[in-house]
Amino acid sequence: MAELFTRPAAHDPTAPPLQVDGISLSYDGVTALRDISFNIPAGTRVAVVGPNGAGKSTLFKILVGVLKPTRGEVRIYGASPGGHVCIAYVPQRSQVDWAFPVSVADVVMMGRIRTLGLFRWPTLGDWRRVDEALRRVGMLELRQRQIGELSGGQQQRVFLAQALAQGAELVLLDEPLSGLDVPSQEAIFSILDDLRTSGVTTLVATHDLNLAAERFDQILLLNRRLVALGPPASVFTRPLLLEAYGGHMHLVPEGEGVMVLTDSCCDGEEADHE
Amino acid sequence: MIAGPRWTLRLAAIVLALTATACAPAGAITPPDAAVAPEARAPIALAPGERLQVLATTSIVANVVAAVGSERVDVTALVPRGVDPHAFEPTPQDVRQVAEAQVVFENGLGLEAFLGDLVRNAGTGAPVISVSAGINPLPAGADAEHGAWDPHTWLDPQNVIAWTRTIEASLAALDPQGAAAYARNAQNYRVELEALDAEVETRLAGIPEAQRTLVTDHEEFAYFARRYGFTIIGTVIPAPSAAAEPSAQELAALESAIRTTGVRAVFVSSVVSPALARQVADDTGVQLVTLYAHSLSDADGPAPSYVEMMRLNAGLIAEALSR
Amino acid sequence: MSDALTWLAEPLHYAFMVRGLLAALIVGIVCPVLGAYVVLRGMAFFGDALAHIILPGVVIAFLLGWPLGVGALITGVLAALGIGALSQRKEIKEDTAMGVIFAGAFALGIALLSTQRSYAVDLSHILFGNLLGVSAGDLWLMGGLAVVVVALVFAFYKEFLVLSFDPVLAVTLRLPVSFLRNLLLVLIAVVIVASLQAVGVTLVLAMLVTPAASAHLLTRRLPGMMMLGATLGAVGAVVGLYLSYYGNVASGPAIVLTETLLFVLVLLFGPRRGLVWRRRTAGL
Numbered sequence: 001m002a003e004l005f006t007r008p009a010a011h012d013p014t015a016p017p018l019q020v021d022g023i024s025l026s027y028d029g030v031t032a033l034r035d036i037s038f039n040i041p042a043g044t045r046v047a048v049v050g051p052n053g054a055g056k057s058t059l060f061k062i063l064v065g066v067l068k069p070t071r072g073e074v075r076i077y078g079a080s081p082g083g084h085v086c087i088a089y090v091p092q093r094s095q096v097d098w099a100f101p102v103s104v105a106d107v108v109m110m111g112r113i114r115t116l117g118l119f120r121w122p123t124l125g126d127w128r129r130v131d132e133a134l135r136r137v138g139m140l141e142l143r144q145r146q147i148g149e150l151s152g153g154q155q156q157r158v159f160l161a162q163a164l165a166q167g168a169e170l171v172l173l174d175e176p177l178s179g180l181d182v183p184s185q186e187a188i189f190s191i192l193d194d195l196r197t198s199g200v201t202t203l204v205a206t207h208d209l210n211l212a213a214e215r216f217d218q219i220l221l222l223n224r225r226l227v228a229l230g231p232p233a234s235v236f237t238r239p240l241l242l243e244a245y246g247g248h249m250h251l252v253p254e255g256e257g258v259m260v261l262t263d264s265c266c267d268g269e270e271a272d273h274e
Numbered sequence: 275m276i277a278g279p280r281w282t283l284r285l286a287a288i289v290l291a292l293t294a295t296a297c298a299p300a301g302a303i304t305p306p307d308a309a310v311a312p313e314a315r316a317p318i319a320l321a322p323g324e325r326l327q328v329l330a331t332t333s334i335v336a337n338v339v340a341a342v343g344s345e346r347v348d349v350t351a352l353v354p355r356g357v358d359p360h361a362f363e364p365t366p367q368d369v370r371q372v373a374e375a376q377v378v379f380e381n382g383l384g385l386e387a388f389l390g391d392l393v394r395n396a397g398t399g400a401p402v403i404s405v406s407a408g409i410n411p412l413p414a415g416a417d418a419e420h421g422a423w424d425p426h427t428w429l430d431p432q433n434v435i436a437w438t439r440t441i442e443a444s445l446a447a448l449d450p451q452g453a454a455a456y457a458r459n460a461q462n463y464r465v466e467l468e469a470l471d472a473e474v475e476t477r478l479a480g481i482p483e484a485q486r487t488l489v490t491d492h493e494e495f496a497y498f499a500r501r502y503g504f505t506i507i508g509t510v511i512p513a514p515s516a517a518a519e520p521s522a523q524e525l526a527a528l529e530s531a532i533r534t535t536g537v538r539a540v541f542v543s544s545v546v547s548p549a550l551a552r553q554v555a556d557d558t559g560v561q562l563v564t565l566y567a568h569s570l571s572d573a574d575g576p577a578p579s580y581v582e583m584m585r586l587n588a589g590l591i592a593e594a595l596s597r
Numbered sequence: 598m599s600d601a602l603t604w605l606a607e608p609l610h611y612a613f614m615v616r617g618l619l620a621a622l623i624v625g626i627v628c629p630v631l632g633a634y635v636v637l638r639g640m641a642f643f644g645d646a647l648a649h650i651i652l653p654g655v656v657i658a659f660l661l662g663w664p665l666g667v668g669a670l671i672t673g674v675l676a677a678l679g680i681g682a683l684s685q686r687k688e689i690k691e692d693t694a695m696g697v698i699f700a701g702a703f704a705l706g707i708a709l710l711s712t713q714r715s716y717a718v719d720l721s722h723i724l725f726g727n728l729l730g731v732s733a734g735d736l737w738l739m740g741g742l743a744v745v746v747v748a749l750v751f752a753f754y755k756e757f758l759v760l761s762f763d764p765v766l767a768v769t770l771r772l773p774v775s776f777l778r779n780l781l782l783v784l785i786a787v788v789i790v791a792s793l794q795a796v797g798v799t800l801v802l803a804m805l806v807t808p809a810a811s812a813h814l815l816t817r818r819l820p821g822m823m824m825l826g827a828t829l830g831a832v833g834a835v836v837g838l839y840l841s842y843y844g845n846v847a848s849g850p851a852i853v854l855t856e857t858l859l860f861v862l863v864l865l866f867g868p869r870r871g872l873v874w875r876r877r878t879a880g881l
Contacts, residue, residue: 066768089769100637100762101819110759113770119752146817166770354714361715517717522729522842526611547719550730557612 011086012078017042017170017201023062023072025055032058034225036072040203040218042169045196047212048205050222051245056205057092059222060172063203064089076170085114088163090173093155098148104158105143108133111166133164137191153184160191171195173204177211189215209236317450318376320346326449329375331386332359333570334428335405337580339379341463342441346452350375355569358545360515364388372396377448379441382406384514385425403444405437412496414514424514429498429567431471431584435464470581471501474588478502485595487535489528489560491542491551492516494567507531510554516546525554532558539594543567563594608842616736617728618838621852623736624792624804625834627743629826630750631788632809633819634781638761642692643680643782645802646699648789650676652706652798655723660709665723666738669793673786676702681782726797726849728838735794742791746784757781758819795834796849803853808833811856811863814870829859 018040025033033055040046048056061067063074064087074080076087088111108130109122116122122130134140137157142150147158156176163171177185195202203220206212212219212232219235221227227244228235241249250261320326325348330336336351343349352368353359359381372378373396380386382404393402411423427433442460446453486504488495492511499506508528511518520528532540532554539561542551545568555562565587566577577583608614635644651673658668680698684691710716710723722730750757760767760777767774785805792801812826837852844851865873 061765064765064769065771066765085771087769089765091763091765095765097637097762101813101817101822102758102762103818106758106818107762110755110762110766110770113755113759113772116755118756121755357713358715361717363711363714363716517715519718519721519847520729521845522608522614522617522838522848523845525613525729526608526842529611529613545715553613553730553732 015075015078016040017077018063018203019075019078020063021073021075023059023069023074025058025062025067026070031224033062033069036222036226038220038226038229040201042201043196043199044201044217045192045215046201046203046218046220047216048203048220048222049207049209049212049244050227051249054223054244056222057174060089060174060203060205063087063170063172086167086169088159088166088168088171090156090159090163090171090176092174093152093179095174096147096155098155100148101146103144103146104134104139104150104161105130107147107158108161108165111162111164111168115167130161130165133161136164136194137161138187151184153180153187156180156184156188157191160188160195164195169200171200171202173202175205175207177204177206177208185211318448320449320451326445326452327374327376329371329378331378331380331389332568334568334580334583335379335381337570338405338428338434338437338463339441341580342438342456342460343445343452344455344459346449346455347445353569355572356545357569358516358543359385359568360387361517362386362388364392368392369395372400373398375400377444378402379444380404381425381427383411383423383425383427401444401448403440405440406433408436408440409433412500414493422514424493424496426494426514426567427497428580429495429584429587430501431467431474432501433497434580435467438464438467466581470584474584475502477585477588477592481592481595484536485538487537487595488591489532489537489540489554491540491546491548492518494543495541507535507537510540510542510551516543520550525550529554529558532560538597539563541565541591541594544571545569561594563590565590605839608839613729613731614838614842616731616733617848618835619736620728620731620739620795621834621838621848622831623739623743624795625808625830625832625852626827627746628788628792628801628804629808629812629830630747630823631785632805632807632830633812633822633826634757634761635785635805636809636813637819640785641802641806643695644785644789644805646695647673647676647680647782647786648793648798648801649699649706650680650702651786651789651793652703652723653709654706655793655798656706656709659719659723660713664734664738665793666735666790669790670787673790674783677782677786678779681779722797723793724797724799725847726793726795726800728795728841728848731794739791739794742787746787746791749780749784753777753780796853800849800853803856804830807853807856807860811860814863814867830856833859 016039018038020039021037023033023036024031036059048059050056058067062069066089105127109126111133112122112126112129116126131140131143134143137160139154139157139161142154147155150158160171160173176188180188192202192204204216213236214232216232218230219232220229221235221240221244223244223246228240238251241251252259252261318326325346326343328339328343328347328349329352330339330349331352333351333353333355336349340347340349350371352364352371353362369392372392375398377400378389378393380389380402383406389402406425406427409427411425411427414422414424428437438460442456445456449456487507488499488504489507490509493506493509493514495504495506498504508531510525510528511520512524531537537560540551540555541563542548542565544564544566548562548564552562566583567587570579570583571577577586609618635641651669654668654672655665656668658665680695683694683698707720710720713719756767756772756777759770759772760774760781764774767777788805789801792804796804808830809822809826811829812822816822816825833856834852837855838848840846840855841848841851863871865871868874
């Protein structure tokens with residue numbers, strides 16, 4: 001009830017957008033995450049990779065505030081996540097109720113709900129902001145469509161537009177690229193580039209190690225604990241990959257480089273922990 | 275052996291037997307001893323000072339039986355005062371009461387729908403006697419099922435006089451030593467009932483012909499109406515039991531009838547929920563009057579005995595319709 | 598033509614029919630508004646459970662001589678909040694917990710009522726409604742509750758929208774999720790209480806679910822679903838009541854049957870999603 005009236009926490013602009021300190025999560029004797037600590041500077045684009053069950057979704061849920069860690073602290077711009085409205089979470093497409101009777105514009109407008117406040121209805125100004133966000137992701141013509149009528153790539157872009165409408169400064173995307181063809185993936189990346197230019201920090205969970213290596217500033221290698229965090233070249237080394245992927249991985253020498261075959265794929269692999 | 279002429283014949287016989295029993299008239303749930311004439315019942319030997327254990331169904335039946343049996347009987351009523359016998363649901367305790375009784379008196383004519391199972395479950399050999407047995411019953415309303423009777427015989431004191439004869443005979447058969455006492459009590463009570471009958475008639479005489487119309491909550495006053503010259507315009511629930519529901523059209527028809535005939539009051543029995551009747555009364559602008567028709571009141575209430583009950587009803591009806 | 602008018606007007610000559618019609622309309626309009634959330638969030642079992650859990654409250658009020666609505670309201674709100682709290686626990690499956698409480702509470706209600714010794718009619722009214730017995734006071738209560746419910750849905754429209762669409766999103770956007778979820782449960786309880794007189798404990802689920810389900814098949818936006826649901830609810834209520842009058846059947850069930858028939862018609866013949874439509878377009 002108190003949440004109805006709390007003000008958003010003040011940003012400390014000198015603090016990093018994301019600061020994680022000793023996060024652990026255990027339940028029923030299972031350790032989902034153990035002692036994770038890292039900082040992410042503003043405007044960085046981070047790929048979060050790891051095998052099935054590594055805890056990527058769990059970590060995201062803790063960062064967003066849906067799950068509480070058993071131990072440790074998360075700081076967003078110096079304050080705990082609770083007060084912040086500047087975090088956006090783009091869920092895996094399989095987790096969304098696409099049959100829900102809302103249009104593209106309706107979903108994007110949801111991002112503005114805290115700006116609107118209680119008992120207020122969206123004004124023309126708010127709809128203009130929504131349209132602006134839709135234009136930035138190239139979905140303006142489809143604004144009246146019910147969300148179930150969209151393709152995979154379009155669905156992804158709607159939620160990105162929602163993050164834009166929300167004015168998010170930290171965006172977490174859970175497997176946004178899986179199941180998309182190359183043009184759709186490119187469209188997503190062009191939006192992510194746009195976000196990076198605006199100084200928005202993004203964390204993207206992905207299975208595609210190649211894409212991670214090519215298109216991301218930093219890689220966060222995760223397997224229940226933090227294996228490594230750094231630029232792709234320093235993270236994608238044989239010992240670190242072995243440490244993270246263990247038996248889930250097969251390294252195949254390929255000419256000058258190494259081809260990494262992993263068995264991590266697709267969605268729904270992590271036990272849903274509520 | 276599944277299909278064959280002999281098997282088919284047996285099946286036909288079973289089906290015929292079932293249909294025959296299904297067609298038995300509804301008022302005649304046959305308690306074990308009903309077919310046996312009162313005089314032929316085996317007498318019970320009572321020790322000196324010992325009383326006959328009698329179970330009656332309603333408080334009204336109990337009251338009349340007690341008037342006849344007096345100090346030779348111990349009468350209990352199964353249905354508590356204020357409870358609707360039409361919808362009464364017995365509990366296991368009631369089975370015990372039936373089992374311990376030496377004789378059971380019921381009104382009969384289908385009032386006590388619960389009794390048949392109760393007696394069967396009690397496994398008792400005690401005779402079950404319908405006090406309304408000797409009376410020519412009225413059929414239950416126009417819409418009632420084939421063969422149903424109106425069980426509300428007691429609202430005509432003349433019928434209760436007939437009751438006393440049945441009760442007297444049954445008690446005398448069971449307890450021959452008390453036969454003289456029973457005869458005397460019954461005769462005294464009959465005198466009281468005749469006086470009551472005359473008194474009620476006088477009390478109601480003041481109501482003009484045009485106002486001698488009754489609207490009641492269900493079909494309960496037919497015998498009363500026949501005896502004292504009233505017309506029943508309609509009932510809120512068009513059935514002899516308050517456990518039924520009227521349809522919208524039936525309610526509408528009743529309200530129209532009330533308006534057309536200028537009826538002054540709707541009478542509702544004390545044991546049923548008056549909500550629907552009250553609504554009809556409010557909507558048509560007539561009074562709602564509560565009568566005691568299925569049960570006596572508590573001992574300190576206005577109708578603790580049958581005679582006082584009828585007197586009270588007569589007064590209330592006269593007052594309501596003479597305005 | 599005047600024949601048809603007489604036919605329509607005849608029941609309305611009677612005050613109890615007019616009251617019944619108004620009561621049915623209130624129920625038919627307000628239930629589908631909440632029903633939209635019930636359908637979209639898969640809460641039909643919860644709605645049914647809540648209706649049955651209210652029974653002991655109604656019976657206690659009845660035995661004490663209080664207005665039935667008061668007993669129902671108190672029990673309904675408590676039950677809604679209780680189930681809300683219970684469903685947060687991980688030890689018991691929500692489904693099982695509700696099933697246990699549903700059956701237990703219902704049995705308690707009937708057991709309490711049976712102490713009255715002749716309870717058949719009263720039980721039937723509570724279970725199946727008593728539309729012909731609606732009093733003016735009842736109408737005021739129903740109307741008042743309906744207004745409160747609709748006002749709150751309107752006030753919290755966008756918050757309920759986010760909560761129903763994606764509870765995780767609601768948390769991310771820092772909405773007061775507990776408060777909103779409990780409020781929604783309580784509103785459903787209030788709507789059930791308001792509908793008890795019309796259709797009773799056993800059939801109120803139909804008024805919550807069926808018109809909203811029909812609307813869901815016909816429209817792609819939530820406001821449309823609510824308004825269309827309310828329209829179908831109202832139409833079904835009126836038609837059902839007339840059906841019960843001229844057909845001499847109980848009114849609560851007649852209304853529910855009409856709503857069900859409407860659903861079947863929409864399912865078969867609805868544009869875009871109707872089965873007949875799909876067959877036709879598939880064959881092209």
